[in-house]
Amino acid sequence: MDHASNPDPVPTRLREGFERIALVLRADLWSAAGMAGLNPTQAQVLALLSARPDGLRPKEIAAHLAVSAPSMADTLAALERKALLRRTPDPADARALIARLTEDGLAAGRSLASAASQVAAALSQLSAAEQAGLLRAQIKLIRALQLAGAIPVQRLCVSCRHFRPNAHPGEAAAHHCDFVNAAIGDRDLRLDCGEHEEADPAVQAATWTDFTQG
Amino acid sequence: MDHASNPDPVPTRLREGFERIALVLRADLWSAAGMAGLNPTQAQVLALLSARPDGLRPKEIAAHLAVSAPSMADTLAALERKALLRRTPDPADARALIARLTEDGLAAGRSLASAASQVAAALSQLSAAEQAGLLRAQIKLIRALQLAGAIPVQRLCVSCRHFRPNAHPGEAAAHHCDFVNAAIGDRDLRLDCGEHEEADPAVQAATWTDFTQG
DNA sequence: CACGTTAAATAGGAGTCCTATCTTTATCTG
DNA sequence: CAGATAAAGATAGGACTCCTATTTAACGTG
Numbered sequence: 034m035d036h037a038s039n040p041d042p043v044p045t046r047l048r049e050g051f052e053r054i055a056l057v058l059r060a061d062l063w064s065a066a067g068m069a070g071l072n073p074t075q076a077q078v079l080a081l082l083s084a085r086p087d088g089l090r091p092k093e094i095a096a097h098l099a100v101s102a103p104s105m106a107d108t109l110a111a112l113e114r115k116a117l118l119r120r121t122p123d124p125a126d127a128r129a130l131i132a133r134l135t136e137d138g139l140a141a142g143r144s145l146a147s148a149a150s151q152v153a154a155a156l157s158q159l160s161a162a163e164q165a166g167l168l169r170a171q172i173k174l175i176r177a178l179q180l181a182g183a184i185p186v187q188r189l190c191v192s193c194r195h196f197r198p199n200a201h202p203g204e205a206a207a208h209h210c211d212f213v214n215a216a217i218g219d220r221d222l223r224l225d226c227g228e229h230e231e232a233d234p235a236v237q238a239a240t241w242t243d244f245t246q247g
Numbered sequence: 248m249d250h251a252s253n254p255d256p257v258p259t260r261l262r263e264g265f266e267r268i269a270l271v272l273r274a275d276l277w278s279a280a281g282m283a284g285l286n287p288t289q290a291q292v293l294a295l296l297s298a299r300p301d302g303l304r305p306k307e308i309a310a311h312l313a314v315s316a317p318s319m320a321d322t323l324a325a326l327e328r329k330a331l332l333r334r335t336p337d338p339a340d341a342r343a344l345i346a347r348l349t350e351d352g353l354a355a356g357r358s359l360a361s362a363a364s365q366v367a368a369a370l371s372q373l374s375a376a377e378q379a380g381l382l383r384a385q386i387k388l389i390r391a392l393q394l395a396g397a398i399p400v401q402r403l404c405v406s407c408r409h410f411r412p413n414a415h416p417g418e419a420a421a422h423h424c425d426f427v428n429a430a431i432g433d434r435d436l437r438l439d440c441g442e443h444e445e446a447d448p449a450v451q452a453a454t455w456t457d458f459t460q461g
Numbered sequence: 462c463a464c465g466t467t468a469a470a471t472a473g474g475a476g477t478c479c480t481a482t483c484t485t486t487a488t489c490t491g
Numbered sequence: 492c493a494g495a496t497a498a499a500g501a502t503a504g505g506a507c508t509c510c511t512a513t514t515t516a517a518c519g520t521g
Binding site: 462463464465466467468469470471472473474475476477478479480481482483484485486487488489490491 | 492493494495496497498499500501502503504505506507508509510511512513514515516517518519520521
């Protein structure tokens, strides 16, 4: 294998697989959003802010959805027109705003979250072990993307100070969350936990080592 | 936790993970396409048709990219304006067209395929075993989506008449492709092989059983 | 050969998404 | 503390995606 002259083709093929799945995700989003009179981007903003009761700045929302700030301003204006969202001045910084969902916006977000998804249906056909393996792989990818600066910091269990990986070695639910004080398995790991509290960098590194070696 | 009254939350969480990754894919596509003066949809058409020397009908392209036929007509017109693609009448059906890339289109497709991708970079950090597991999971998902009618038929190894799963049990490259007459491992499986020939449904079912039990 | 079906284009409209340019406020320096 | 620099957001302008509904032309069948 000459990794030198050619890049490894496997990551490229895997990326193509993700692209196939992403197309279905987008179709899912169109159908779910369409029923609510929305489009995919608006639906994604609703989904993001549903999990953020304290709201988020327009710039942060743009970063999470990987679009430019002016694009996000378009979408936020559309959502504000539909009375699903409100932008209020940020008391901490007179330049900034905080975007929050209205009651209607939260309701729309809830109905979106429970909408049918062909991807979720396909995922539910995998075995529990496959699902766990897939979730671990996603966590590794998300962490790598985060370290590379490709995405903003996510509220993952593995970077949370409440998380103790492999606290129960050998058991099905091997990890432990000190916040809920319960054992959790690979399948229970969160990608966006509302209770997340960023751990100290050194602690995070140790946690990651324990997690990947478990 | 009442897992009973609610649908299994794991597929939903996995779908969210895919959505995170899909956002990065889209950003990758914007940056790669932007350098070529294109946008993501145009780039996806180029990528699709690069692997289809015989061309595809507009309707088929629309199905592959999960958009409506009129939307695809817009995009094809844009690509034709840029002289990257040509639509010619289909000799077999006077209603239909065949869309094919021009030389410039093929060149643009090639440069797009080799463009940097943050997702591919993250994927290359996974171990070979993890990559193989991920590819197998993708194949299962794609097959499930295909059976559900969510996506058009894909040119997967596992549905090809040249493919013999677990022909070399116990070895690293456990499968065999009769077309290239070589052993191939899980990591070598194709999601869109140009040499694909759809196997007989009964054979496909048997192949799938052998593959999933290996 | 009339009939329903299918492939594609067209019309019309909403809205995403970009870059570039402002305005305002915060922050950093001499 | 004044002035420069940086940052958050809005606005302008333009290309284009994406939808539904409609139209045109050609296929297939009884």
